[in-house]
Every structure is written in C-alpha cells, then in structure tokens.
Amino acid sequence: MFKSKRYTKARQLFQLRYANEWTGGLVLLCLLAFIGAIIEAGVLRDWLTPAAQLNIILPQTGVDNLSVGDDVEVFGINAGTIQKINVNSDGGLTAIATLNPQIKTFIRRDSTVIIKRKFAVAGAAFVSISRGYSTPLNWRYAVLVAKTEPNPADQISQMVLQIHQRIVPIMDSAKNMMASLEMTAEGIQQGRGTIGRLVNNDELIRKAENMVQTINNVIEQIKPIERNINQVIQNSNQAMINFKKVSRDLSKASPSLKPIAKNVQEASAELPDMMIQLQSTMADLQRLIVQLKSMWILGGNGKVPHKMKRLHAREVRP
Amino acid sequence: MMRFTNKLSYGFTLFLLLSACGVSQNEPPKDDPLERTMNVAKQGVYYNRLKQAEINYKKSYQYALTRDDRDDIKNAGYNLAVVQLDMNQLQQAYDTIRKVHNDLYIRNDDNSPELDLVEAAILYRLHRENDALRLLQNAEKTNQDDIQERAYFFMGLIAKDQNNLSLLVENSQKLDQIFKNNKKAYKEESWKADQGELHAWLAYKNGKYDEAITTAQYVEVNRRQQIEYRAMVRALVIQAMANRAKGNAKQAANLLLRAGKSSALLKDYSDAKSYLSQVMNLHSDELTYNLASQELVSIVQIELKEKNK
Secondary structure: OHHHHHHHHOOOOOOOOOHHHHHHHHHHHHHHHHHHHHHHHOHHHHHHOOOEEEEEEOOOOOOOOOOOOOEEEEOOEEEEEEEEEEEOOOOOEEEEEEEOHHHHHHOEOOOOEEEEEEEOOEEEEEEEEOOOOOOEOOOOOEEEEEEEOOOHHHHHHHHHHHHHHHHHHHHHHHHHHHHHHHHHHHHHHHOOHHHHHHHHOHHHHHHHHHHHHHHHHHHHHHHHHHHHHHHHHHHHHHHHHHHHHHHHHHHHHHHHHHHHHHHHHHHHHOHHHHHHHHHHHHHHHHHHHHHHHHOHHHOOOOOOOOOOOOOOHHHOOO | OHHHHHHHHHHHHHHHHHHHHHOOOOOOOOOHHHHHHHHHHHHHHHOOOHHHHHHHHHHHHHHHHHHOOHHHHHHHHHHHHHHHHHOOOHHHHHHHHHHHHHHHHOOOOOOOHHHHHHHHHHHHHOOOHHHHHHHHHHHOOOOOHHHHHHHHHHHHHHHHHOOOHHHHHHHHHHHHHHHHHOHHHHHOHHHHHHHHHHHHHHHHHOOOHHHHHHHHHHHHHHHHHOOOHHHHHHHHHHHHHHHHHHOOHHHHHHHHHHHHHHHHHOOOHHHHHHHHHHHHHHOOOHHHHHHHHHHHHHHHHHHHHHHHO
16 A cells, blocks of 8 residues: 555656566576685585595504594695594504595505604694605505604613613723723833833933934034035036036037038948948058068068968967 | 169169069959958957957858858868867857867868867866867877877877876877978977977976976976967976975975966966965965965955856
8 A cells, every 4th residue: 555655656767667577687696606606616526525535554552542533634734534443353453534535646655654642742643644656545445554653752761771782881991991001000100111111211211312412423523524515515516507608608519510410421421431442452451561571582482471261279278 | 863763763663573573463352351350360369359359250150151161161160269268268169169060060071180179178178188188189180280289289288197108208209200300390489388398297207307397497488488378387387396396395386376376367266276275285485375375365256256246
C-alpha cells in the first residue's frame, strides 16, 4: 500500500524495468570473480593436493624424546609434523611424518634425517631433514633412516677422556725427562763428562785462555806480513796499470799487425820451397866436398871413398 | 894488372882440368829422403845425439820398407838397434832385431852376421853369455872385417867372464891374426884397444899383473880418446884387479871407485854397485870408504826413484 502511495505521490525518475535481473547478474559476477581469485591464489589447489607422507625409521638407541606432533624441518623450513609413531614387529620404531607436498622435491634418497633438540641439550625434539640431490624418493612409500644428534655433553666428556688419555703419558715422559735432567745436572756438578770437566776444571779454561793469547801473538806476527801484502797488492796494482798501458799501446799497434801477419804468411808460404832448395844445395855441397876430397891435388886418390851405410861395428858396445 | 888476370884465368882452367880428372859423375839416382835421414842419424851418432839418431833411423827403416830394399832394410834396422843398445834400451833393441829378422826372412835373407853381433851384445848385457856365444860363432864367419873383429873381441870377453882361458887365448890370437893380415887394422884405434884389452885380461889371468896394468892403462887412454867410456871402465877394472892381486889395495880401491862413479853416470847401476861394494870391502882408507858408501847410497836412491816412477 505504501508502495503504491509513493508511486503515486512522486514521479518515477526512470523506470527499472529489469532491476532484479541486473542485481542478480551483478551478484553472479562477484561470485565468479571470487572463485577466480581463489583459484588464482592457489588455495584451492592446496586444499585439493594431499599431504606428503614420509616414513622415518627411528634409531634403535632411542628416539630422543620425539613424540607425535613434533615439528619436521627441511633445511630449516618448518615442513610438517610427526603424525604417528609406530612400533614394528621386529622391535624397531617408525615415525610417520606428514609434510608439505611442495617440499617433496627437496627430499631425496641422500637426505639425512636427524633428531635434534631446539636448544642443543634441552627443549622440544624435532626432526631435521637435509636437502638431497640424488634420485627422488618414491612418495607412494617414502622411507628414510633417522639418526639422533650427538649430545654435546657426551661429546665434551668424550673429549675430556681423550685429553686425559693423551696427557697422562706426556706427563710421565716429562717426569722421566726431569729425572734425567736432574741426573745430568748432578753429573755436571760432580765434574763428570766433558761439560762437567769444563764447568768444574779451571785448567781447560786456562788452556783456552792460553790459546787465545797464542792466537793473539800469531795475529801480531801476521800484522807485518799484512803490511807486506798490502805493499805487494800496491805493486800489483801498479803492474796492472802498466799492463793496461801496454795493452793500450798494443791496441794502437794492432792495425799494423794485420799487414805484418800478411807479409809473414806470404813469406812462410815460400819456406817449404826454400827448404827443398836448401836440402838440394846441401846435398850438392856434400857431393862436391866428397869429390874435392878425392882429388889427387888435395891428397885424394881419385876415387870416391866407399860410403858404408851401416854404422861401424865399434859402435856395438858390450 | 892484365898479366895477373891472365895468370889467374890460366890457373883456374888448370884447376878445373885437374878436378875433372878426379871423379866421374855417373851416379844412379838416389832416394833422397832415405839418404837424408840416414845421414842426419849418422851425424846424430857422431855428435852423441842418440835420441835424434833413433828417430831418424826409424824413419829410414820406414823408407827402406817402402822401397822394399833388402840392403837398406838391413842397414837401417841394424843402425837403429845399435843406437837403442847405446841408449841402454835393451828391450827395444831386441824387438828391433826380431822385426828386422822377420822383414829379411820374407825377403829370403835370413843370414845377417851384423844383426847377430848386435843381438849377441844385447844378450851379453843380459848376462846370457852362452846364447851370445852361439850368435857370435855365426857372426865371425862373415867377410866384413869390422864385424869379424868385433865378434872375436866379444868372444874373448865372454871367455874371460866364463874363466875359459883356452877360448880367451884363441880369440886373442884371432885378433892378432887380423893385425897380421889386414893393413887397415893399424889405422883402427878401436881394434888396437880391443886387442889390448884381451891381452890385458890374458896377462891378468896368467898372473902377469904388471903387464896387465901397463896394457890396461894404454887401453884406458885409447878408450877415453875414442869416447868409449863403458870400455874405459873395463880397463880401469882390469888395473884395479891387477893391483889388488899385487896387494896394492889402496890403488885398487881408487880405481874401482873411479870405475863405479863412471858406471853410475853411464846408468850401469848394477856394475857400479858391484865396483863400489868391492871398494868398501877393501877397507883401504876412510875417505875412499866414505866416498864409495855415499855413491852407493845415491845410486840406491836413484834406483828407488826410477822404480817409483
């Protein structure tokens, strides 16, 4: 009735003939945009993708207070929780961890699983999985073996034990060494051995002093010789200066040497011929002398004396 | 002036004419290198440059082999061996003799009295008297008078060493025979000395000591003039032995000391030591004894030095 009155009192600005249809369409459009945004944000995908499940075989030595609901970290990122801890039929323990499926790509066969505590020795336990690089796991039944992180307190006590084991023999050796040193010192004090005699016997010192004195005397005697040597060196220097002068003169004269050498070469080339001529002349002269000797006018008998080629038998001496 | 020039030209022409009458010029061509090396080596022997002589005789021997001349091979080889013997290189001299024998053997000439003489001298020095005697008996058959004379002399020396008086007399007589038959013998001073030495030994062996001394003195002088000092030493030893036999020990010691010193300088150390030891055994006087002992010590030192080299 009211509606009808308002319609009736004021004039309608424009007519909404399809207003309801337009409103419904707008709502539908908003719904579509919302669904698209959800899809685009991946929320739906996350909802639709099932969580990855990893079976962790726990160490026989103990689970180090690991319990259901503890965190699982993959190279420092919180990637899931321990969903369940099962006791196997063989007495072993297996933890089932649910992990973010996106993290599956980082966990491979060579990933190590270590059970740690939040504050090294205290705090809640958690499982730390390192990043792997080898072949991917079969995620239908993925299994990794876990280890517990060594307790730092145990490590420290182990280290102390090792130090103890090593220091004790060293201490024993030092003790023995000190005893030997004590004995040696005692021996030196009593004048045993070379060092002992050196320490306790003044004679050696006196000898050494005498030796030093002798050396000093020798050095004193050498001093005049040294002066002579200096003189010799000065003379040598002078000789070297003279030699330099001579060599300078020689170098000045050397241009003349070449023609001289050439002349000598030319002259010496004729020497063999001259030698032959000389030999020939000598032979002729020898013959001439023999002939002259044989002339009757010079007391010869006109016959050339028989020349014996072999030495006279008187040269054969017993 | 003109007249003088004419006389000079006539005189020179006459000289040439007379010279042409002297000798003929028909000489066959000679192997000059062989002639030259033989002459140089001979001069080396004459001037007592034995090393030079040895080198040149070696060259001559090579030339003779090249020439394939049997006489030249024999002469050069003989000369080389004689020089090596004079240098007291007994082993080298013996090797040379063997080499020459081989070279002559392939040239169908195996008989060489001169080589036998040199080999006998080598063996005599090595105190192999019997072997030397066998070679000398072959050498004496030669018609080369100097070789024959030397062979008789060597045989006489061996006879003296072996105390074979008959052989000594035989060879002494053979030497005397040479002087009778060969006019040339009186011109050969060395032959006279050889004859004198055998006579001196013969006189000594027969107890004629004065005659032995006188003859040995002549031989000593002759050998010294002939520059045959090794033979001169033997003459001194004959005098020493004769003086000792006469009882003149001092003179004997002096002569033996002189012989010992000369032998030492000739590097005949074995003989020198023997003579000096005899001086010391004679005990003639202190000075002679001391001199002999000093000389003996120095010889022993030289021998040790040479052994250590």
